[in-house]
Amino acid sequence: MKLATLALAALALATGADAQTKLKVGLMLPATGTYAALGTAIDNGFKLFVTEQGGRIAGREIEYVRVDDESDPAKATDNVNKLIKRDNVDVIVGTVHSGVAMAMAKAAKDSGTLLIVPNAGADAVTGPMCAPNIFRSSFSNWQPGYAMGEVVAKKGHKKVVTITWKYAAGDESVRGFKEAFEKGGGTVVKELNLPFPNVEFQALLTEIAATKPDAVYTFFAGGGAVKFVKDYAAAGLKKNIPLYGAGFITDGTLEAQGADAAGLFTTLHYADSLNTPRDNAFRLSYAKTYKLQPDVYAVQGYDAAQILAIGLAAVKGDVSKKAEFAAAVEKAKIDSPRGPFTLSKSHNPVQDFYLREVSGKENKLVGVASKALADPGKGCRM
Amino acid sequence: MFSRLVFVGLVFAGLALWPLVAGAYGLDLVIKIMIAAIFALSLELLVGATGLVCFGQAAFFGIGAYAAALLMARFDGAALWWLLPAAVLCAGLYALAVGALSLRTRGVYFIMVTLAFAQMAYYVVHDTPLGGGTDGIYLPGVPTAPLDLGKPLVFYGLTLASLALVFGVLGLLLRSPFGRALAGIKANEQRMRATGFSTYPYKLAAFAVSGAIAGLAGFLFAVKDGFVNPELLAWHQSGSVLIMIILGGLGHLRGALIGAFALALLEEFFKSEAVWGSFAKHWHLGLGLTIILSAALLPKGLVGIPQLWRDRLEARGE
Amino acid sequence: MSEVLLRCERLTRRWGGIVAVNEVSLALASGEVHAVIGTNGAGKSTLINLLSGEIAPSAGVVELLGQDVSAWSQPRRARAGLGRSYQRNTIYPGFSVFENCRLAAQARRPRAWRWWQSALACEQTNEAARAAAQRAGLTDLLDRSAGLLSHGQKRQLEIAMCLATAPRVLLLDEPLAGMGAEETERMLALLAELRAGQAMLLVEHDMDAVFRIADRITVMVNGAVIASGAPDAVRANADVQAAYLGGH
């Protein structure tokens, strides 16, 4: 009986189709699990832009359909198909986890549905998997690493140790760093890894102390980032060996890291004190709406909505005109709170990367680390 | 007995007729559930029929999936007729090796050794370039010969046929002398040995068959998604398939079928914004409470519900 | 003297420093009921476990039907004709009486590779199961779930399951344990009936029963044999009286 009711419910869900007047936006973001907070920020950012436009983009009202991707790649294809096949969404926005984004990119490529990736940095999404209907409003893992490589080389450090989780995002970030740093005359003397998501860093910190490098480059995020920064300071290394990182190590984690993060240099495409009129307006609006300070994830969500708006305006709300949509977005300069950026041929942002220094609870702007940095988009044929 | 046959017959008839009413997503959803059901049946053979609680079933599933991806990448345009058996064989062979070693242990230790071997497989695809690393790899295409699996209906048919085949084979197997011996091992292995059964080969054979069936499910999953990821081998996949068969009811093949459907549909239900509104993002809460309730109220799983009703009616009658 | 079916020579088992069974030598002849008695912890159950191959001996030899089976596993010995019952019920409570016996009989004709065929398709196995149940007096209860039997019937089923494997040697671990007077009588009658053509080793605490049925009695104390012989001789043995019967 219960089973029958459920089956009926599923049937209704499975066969239900809706009128086409509203523009259906499928938000496939993590609502549960480790990345839930990031999902919320992206969701907020996206909606903020839509609200600012009066709830309409290119004359079409927006309707949201949400799917919790649980950051589980094993469920990713089913989840994205829910949006594509069940809800017939016009555009998909998502997600945080790279493995999930890979599955989404494939589904989007196969079905031709528009996909805007508001965080996941997997190089492949705008590399081998690039497609006319796939866009990214965030970054590629390679980018912040490369920017930091330039900075560290310029600072005159010669010997650097890198440390990250042994997974794709970490590897790609370190690869970007190494490329720029060695081009600038430095050497990466040791690449330390630990299994994801292990957070017992002590052994590797001891290794760093024994190697005595000029500096350390790191890529961690979330709980691991907090613990690494704290352990690094507690082990006494912070006063002797400067720590540099991709911006995620201090984004959304400063409250938890406290004083141990003070003075850290990181690179990212956003900072807390850009103090441009565009950013100030965005921050004010966000803070008013959500009673929260925005972070880089909110900006990425906001810009995902901007990309959608630009493309839709060009095709007058008709999402089926994929080529014109893409052409308009490729030409456009996106007026982001992070500063204006364009999209590369492979649809990854060509953007300034800022050097930031942690001060109090903020990632304060120091300067531009790398101007208009473009991901090489290796393997993209489009 | 008769009512069970009718039940199973109705389920399969329903599955066969489903494409007539379902949309593209409905088809996808049921394909997903059927694959989960095949996976659950593979574990039911070990847990429900033989009493061996394996906590590393995801490894066999994942190996089937990765075998599909890697073999297709290696041999362009590979045909289904050898690709599928090859994937199943890979999973079965790994299961044979794992079984040969882990069957030396018993009870909880067995649970943990199977977990250990699954984690080893997980780290191999996660940490080495062999399988494309943590982000996973795409299948280069879809097998098109002799069946074009790119067509949803054809793939639906293949999945349904696989499920029916697995269900049928296991049904026969469990009634056969081999299956009865497994039941005896589950009930009392010591007695079986005293009676003259060398139980180790029986258990090993069950383990390898189970691994091969899980590999079949993995193969279908990989073709369905066109993408494989190390998370397919992760321990929580082993856990969730175990939850499926416990929820459905151990000791019955129907239980695995029912469990796969129930878990997937419960998830859909609690995730539905139409029902729960913005609270749908806390769908774990509803699912968790339902699972707790079913553990508390349904000692024999969902399969046991008719029996519970019958008992209650009888109690009222008296 | 009739043919010796099971023999052990200086069989020993140590657990760490403790010697559970100490250089025990026995011979079981066809048609003979051989009882082993002794206080709790004398090593009787361990002796049965050693003979049946459930545990490996520290030293000594076991011969079954004239063959050295010391290195054989328990299932192999069982298939060669060595049946045993357990002190605690080890029937399969979820199965019917018939299925309990049939599964035991299946051990002699595994046919495991015929996975497509129903287990009930082998008429020889079914027949062996029915015959065993009949000999143990369970014909009327074939369809009953084994878990619902009375204690005495469960013990009978134990014997039936042994018989279904067509053993030449039966090792029975306290078949009378926990039985009422009437059940004991029935079981003794059953055992007396079974003795023809088989050898039977009986570990039992019920002295009256042992002295009524046994052809030969071996007394164990602290793992070692202190006396062995015909019931009357054992009853008269001074050592036995001192060590064991003296308590009565």
Place this chain on the structure above:
Amino acid sequence: MDFASFLIQCLNALQYGLLLFLVASGLTLIFGIMGVINLAHGSFYMIGAYMAYALAPIVESTFGGGFFSTLVVGLVLSVLLGYLLEWAFFSFLYEREHLQQVLMTYGLILVFEELRSILVDDQVHGVAVPPLLAGSLPLGELMSYPVYRLFVSGVCLLLAAGMYLVLTRTRLGMMIRAGASNREMVQSLGIDIKFLYRLVFAAGVAIAVLAGMVAAPVSSVYPGMGNTVLIVCFVVVVIGGIGSIRGALLAALLIGIVDTFGKVLLPSAAGVLVYVLMALILLWRPDGLFKVA
């Protein structure tokens, strides 16, 4: 690796091992004595960590006393939680198949994790090291060693000793051990086995919560933190031999060593080493290092 860094790595291994023991010991208690495969053990650890974070301001304003009074309040709450859970969910599951308990505890994981999201939030939070233990000691040329880590190790050792003494030297411990090997016997001796089990379960939960609270300043608190410790806890318990406190301690130290030196010497295989170790040990000794009769 020179000798000095070898020594430091040994210290790291020891410290990590003790931390693992702290988290796993509650599991071996519940698992070994009650036979409950408690998947929710990681959740109790998570609850402890979040208590250290969320409870601290409340405790500070009502009682004062900072970290240590939070510890006490948390322990009291966790004993209550364990007692209630056993009463509400587990007490009627003992007669059932073990796997029903697995189902139950799996449901609890989902519920606890979601309640965490609703009651606190999904953010990462830090927990301050109590000022009394905030210092650090110099170690080698560049490194220093935080006093708080030494404190954690101390707590682990105390707990290990305490559990060992209670289980082997006290009447309560004897009853508990007897209850583990033979329920009926203990019951027939007139001991209230239900109460005994409730006590053991509460103690197991309290230890996990304590582990979470003590570890929070080192590890910070974040969503999903319970699941990451769950598996390694099971590994520790099983390698050590289920229910053996000694075994769990030894196994935890062994894993600490393998993990620490694995990361340094064999980085490409660091993830898999722990499982290889478990498989090897269980193939060598199928009942773990210390079998509990």
